[in-house]
Amino acid sequence: MHRMNHAKRSAAVIGVGRAGLLGVLALASALAAGHLVAALININASPYLAVGNGAIDLTPVELKDFAVRTFGVYDKLVLLLGMAAVMVIAAALAGIASRRSPVPGAVAIVLFGLVGVLAVAQRPDLGVVALLAPVASLLAGTAVFLWLHRVARPHDELVEGGQPSRRSFLVAGAGVVVGAGVAGAGGQWLAGARDAASSRAAVGALVPARTAPAIPADADFAKLGTPTFLTPNKDFYRVDTALSVPQVRTEDWSLRLHGMVENERTYNYADIRNRPLVERTITMTCVSNEVGGSYVSTANFVGIDLADLLAEAGVRPGAEQLFSTSVDGWTCGSPVAAAADPGRGAMLAIGMNGEPLPVEHGFPARLVIPGLYGYVSATKWVIDLEVTTWAARRAYWLERSWAEQAPIKTQSRIDFPKGFETVPAGKVRVGGIAWAQGTGIAKVEVRVGQGAWQETTLSREVNADTWRMWWHEFDLPVGNHQVTCRATDKSGYTQTDQRMGTVPDGATGWHVINFTTR
Missing domain, CATH: 2.60.40.650 (Immunoglobulin-like)
Incomplete structure (x- = not known):
């Protein structure tokens, strides 16, 4: 009888490897469920992406600058992979801590879930309904963890050697892998089905009423080793805080111009596209460009004069800042004096190098204000322009100790x-x-x-x-x-x-x- 009781107690303790695996499987289920629900609402509500975006916002400026310099366009991929590694390790440890009781793992899942809820709740581009995604993630992760824990730790069934059967756990684990894979892939497919590529393709050719002067043959020394004068769209530098590239269709896009103006205006894409378009050749530079760095590129941008929009709205005396907001909630503050100056050539751009803006460069529309670093002049996926003062609104990078005024340096x-x-x-x-x-x-x-x-x-x-x-x-x-x-x-x-x-x-x-x- 003593030996039988000892065997039952041994059987009740889950093996280390199996315990770690059930924690990871519960994590996969949670993330997949949240991703699937987010795809139906807004992909940025996916807990994985929301936490990643939150991490970007909370990262110290020096570390963020280091990531941009070191990893370039792969900085966000490095962040996602690093997050994945940390989460897998934490999930495995939570599972191992639950070898005798599911309580430690369940507590860990709830804590993870609350972090996801908080990350989604703090996103400026998401509404209350977006909380359904992290809630779904929390419920799925908890349910799968408790179920797998019960399967992995049968209390009464003993097999040869006094160890609980592995077959039931392997079958259950395989089912979880398949379910999580289907949910995750389904979420990705739904998100992709609503991407902006088809909308961009439907825009067609953008023919400017005023074209930029032709680029002379001796404008570069590319045969010797300099860049070509115009940077191909695929090579144009990209630095932004978007963990997932916003997908905005022209039929859904609008731009609101309001604040310290006489006449608030709202424009749809056709309102902009059907105006006489202008083309300008502009070199853009990122403030994160180190001496000798590569974050500088040149393109022919097509759009309309920002000064015209502001003139139509009627900027009131005392206005200082054009506070712009991206569809993903990122904000930028540009001097009104620069945006409203016809001689500056500031643009609401919808085209780049002879085609509609690439999605990763702001399709359907972005700001381009020559002579200013991008963080105060180049809002991508722009949907809101507020004319205001510097004291009234503080943009994303001003809150992180960057300068208010940022003319590009020689x-x-x-x-x-x-x-x-x-x-x-x-x-x-x-x-x-x-x-x-x-x-x-x-x-x-x-x-x-x-x-x-x-x-x-x-x-x-x-x-x-x-x-x-x-x-x-x-x-x-x-x-x-x-x-x-x-x-x-x-x-x-x-x-x-x-x-x-x-x-x-x-x-x-x-x-x-x-x-x-x-």
Whole structure:
């Protein structure tokens, strides 16, 4: 009798591997259920994405800037993978802690669920109905965990060796895997079925009434190693806080213009598309661009003058800020003086390089205000424009210690040779790009080591809002060399050698590379 009681007590304790697995399976069920329900409401209500978006919002500026510099466009993928790893480990540990009783795991699931509910509740782009997604996740995760725990820990049934049967647990686990897979895939399919690709395709060609001047053949030195003057859409830099790219169809989109104006206005896509469109060639730069960084690109944007919209609305005296909001709740503050200045060329853009805006670059519409870093000028998926004051509204990045005013700083970059590259000795060409949007580049100089500055050959200027390419040739012997560049804009300002990081209003310093000749 004593041996039988001992066998029953042993059978009541779930093995470590099985306990960890049931925790992970419960997690998969919870996430899949939440994703499926979110697909019916708003995909950002998926607890996994909502927690990820919350993590982005709470991440310190320095760490966020490091992620952008280090991982580039893959920063969000790294975040999602890191979250997945942490959640799997936590779920496995919760399962292991529940070998004798389901209470620890159930408590962990409730805590996870509450985090999901809180993350969804704090999203500015989601309503109360979106809470159904994390609630579904919580209920599914709890139900699956308790069921698997009961299956994995039969209280009375003993088999040979005094161990509980594994077959029932394996069958149940396989069923959970299939169910979670179907739910997750179904959610992804539903979300994809409502994407903006078909709506974008239906827009067709955007023919501007005023086209940008043709790009001259000598506007770049791409054959030598600079970028092409116009950046292909697929290569245009992308930096934003959107964990999942918003999917907005033209038939659902509208833009509200309100606040300190005489006449509030609301526009649909046809209202914008049917106006006389203008095309402008503009170089955009991200404030997260380090010295020598790649977050600068140029495109032909098509849209309408933002100044016209503001003039029609009638901006009231005292207005300072154009507070714009994206469909995903991200906010941006732009100076009204820049947005309303016809000479600045600020745009509500709907096209890019001869086609409708790519979805990841803001389709159906975005702001483009030349001469300002993107975080104060380039709201993508824009749906709301409020004319207000700086004191009345604080945008996303202002709340995170970035500057209120952010004109793009005069900068230059070396593109060839690459850092630490080995090239033949003798005649060595050095080249790259420079930009001073709104002012224009007057000259770029380079030097080898601490030698004299040499003025470079500049490409043809397209306009003051675009970058210019440059190159120079040195006669270099075999050895190691260091090359530095600096730009001077048309105001006479020469960029400083003082190295400063990107926070709070953009990096400064000379770009320096080292390479070897043989």
